[in-house]
Amino acid sequence: MTEDKVIVCQDLTKRFGDFVAVDKLSFEVRAGEIFGFLGANGAGKTTAIRMFCGLSYPTAGTAQVAGYDVYKQQELIKRHIGYMSQKFSLYENLTVLENIEFFGGVYGLSRAQIRERGAALVQRLQLEAEAKKLVGGLPLGWKQKLAFSVAMLHRPRIVFLDEPTGGVDPITRRQFWDMIYEAAAAGTTIFVTTHYMDEAEYCDRVSIMVDGRIEALGSPQALKKEFAAPSIDEVFYLLARGAQRGAD
Numbered sequence: 001m002t003e004d005k006v007i008v009c010q011d012l013t014k015r016f017g018d019f020v021a022v023d024k025l026s027f028e029v030r031a032g033e034i035f036g037f038l039g040a041n042g043a044g045k046t047t048a049i050r051m052f053c054g055l056s057y058p059t060a061g062t063a064q065v066a067g068y069d070v071y072k073q074q075e076l077i078k079r080h081i082g083y084m085s086q087k088f089s090l091y092e093n094l095t096v097l098e099n100i101e102f103f104g105g106v107y108g109l110s111r112a113q114i115r116e117r118g119a120a121l122v123q124r125l126q127l128e129a130e131a132k133k134l135v136g137g138l139p140l141g142w143k144q145k146l147a148f149s150v151a152m153l154h155r156p157r158i159v160f161l162d163e164p165t166g167g168v169d170p171i172t173r174r175q176f177w178d179m180i181y182e183a184a185a186a187g188t189t190i191f192v193t194t195h196y197m198d199e200a201e202y203c204d205r206v207s208i209m210v211d212g213r214i215e216a217l218g219s220p221q222a223l224k225k226e227f228a229a230p231s232i233d234e235v236f237y238l239l240a241r242g243a244q245r246g247a248d
């Protein structure tokens with residue numbers, strides 16, 4: 001794998017018994033790219049992300065993430081990626097600084113690195129007044145920005161964002177996306193799932209998954225042209241309306 005490819009997968013497949021949750025995914029994601037991983041409920045996104053993050057073994061196919069093999073180097077993958085989701089986030093009953101210390105430790109940073117990067121993070125997010133307050137008391141938008149920054153504390157090559165902006169207002173979502181752009185411009189690869197189609201338009205490329213398979217992949221502009229659709233929302237609808245799977 002060359003340095004500039006952060007994900008490479010070929011025919012990546014996950015079966016649960018006879019059920020094929022993820023069916024032969026093949027694509028590459030480049031360094032610094034913002035890659036939107038779209039699909040309706042049950043399409044197989046979370047199952048695929050779990051394999052990319054070294055949390056679950058594929059049934060077949062190959063994949064490397066940050067240069068490491070998803071079968072043989074799961075622990076190295078975990079150390080070189082960041083992960084954030086709406087469900088898995090910060091500890092609400094710890095303060096902002098305690099969360100930074102905790103996750104910095106999990107990511108293997110030294111105490112000096114935690115102190116230095118933590119202070120810079122608090123300053124960048126203008127959270128000085130909240131640094132010693134419990135995260136549970138912060139507004140959702142702040143929690144999400146903080147969770148994203150914490151997921152980047154160890155400067156991973158790639159960060160997986162699983163519906164990071166669920167439930168927040170459009171202004172806060174835009175601010176969140178400014179952070180994403182900044183991280184990508186600094187070279188971090190962003191792999192993001194979202195149900196907000198305006199966010200899909202912000203990605204460099206998007207894939208659209210239907211019933212375990214990737215049915216379309218390209219820049220938002222190229223996909224709109226390919227499907228003669230005015231928006232990614234419309235492309236998504238055209239592809240996903242025939243899906244057999246729905247929410248559990």
Ligand SMILES: Nc1ncnc2c1ncn2[C@@H]1O[C@H](COP(=O)(O)OP(=O)(O)OP(=O)(O)O)[C@@H](O)[C@H]1O
Nearest residue numbers: 016021039040041042043044045046047048245248
């Ligand atoms: N451990 C499991 N055993 C059996 N089936 C599973 C398991 N995990 C997921 N599935 C099934 O695999 C399919 C894909 O699920 P997955 O959670 O990956 O979808 P998703 O695209 O992430 O959906 P959502 O947007 O709702 O999170 C679903 O039909 C789900 O029921």
